[in-house]
Amino acid sequence: MIARTIDGALRARVLVLALASLLLVVGTWTALRMPVDVFPDLTAPAVTVVTDARGMSPLEVEQLVTFPIEASLNGAAGVRRVRSLSSIGLSVVTVEFRWGEDLLVARQTVNERLQLARSALPPELGPP
Numbered sequence: 001m002i003a004r005t006i007d008g009a010l011r012a013r014v015l016v017l018a019l020a021s022l023l024l025v026v027g028t029w030t031a032l033r034m035p036v037d038v039f040p041d042l043t044a045p046a047v048t049v050v051t052d053a054r055g056m057s058p059l060e061v062e063q064l065v066t067f068p069i070e071a072s073l074n075g076a077a078g079v080r081r082v083r084s085l086s087s088i089g090l091s092v093v094t095v096e097f098r099w100g101e102d103l104l105v106a107r108q109t110v111n112e113r114l115q116l117a118r119s120a121l122p123p124e125l126g127p128p
Contacts, residue, residue: 044080044096045103047110049073051091053125062086064122069093072117076109 009016049069053061066086073082073095081096097106 044099045101045106046094046096047103047106049091049093049095049110049114051093051125052089053091053122054089056089058086058088061089061091065091065125066093068117068120069114072113072120073110076113078106078109 051065051069053065056064062084066084069091070082070084070093073079073093076095078097078101079095080098083094083096085092095106095110
């Protein structure tokens with residue numbers, strides 16, 4: 001069977017070269033038109049809220065600042081995950097949104113939720 005295929009290809013050299021050339025041209029054309037990203041962005045859209053709470057211990061920051069902010073952001077539309085870090089005088093809350101979420105819409109959502117949480121935050125924090 002292989003011998004017959006090789007024999008047929010040798011007899012029809014021009015046809016084999018024409019098909020190989022056609023495949024080469026079509027393959028090159030397809031490869032150039034493909035939207036391939038070598039290093040795709042694997043980070044979900046995220047918004048980080050950093051709050052300066054000078055003079056507070058990490059426990060106070062967590063209870064008085066971080067927890068109210070987390071609670072207000074948890075139920076927002078498109079939120080996938082809320083992570084936080086509380087340290088001496090500093091609260092960092094990171095809100096991850098679903099893939100494909102517009103970052104400007106995400107920032108607006110976080111801003112609106114922060115305005116709602118403002119009444120639960122200590123007054124010495126000042127405006128957000």
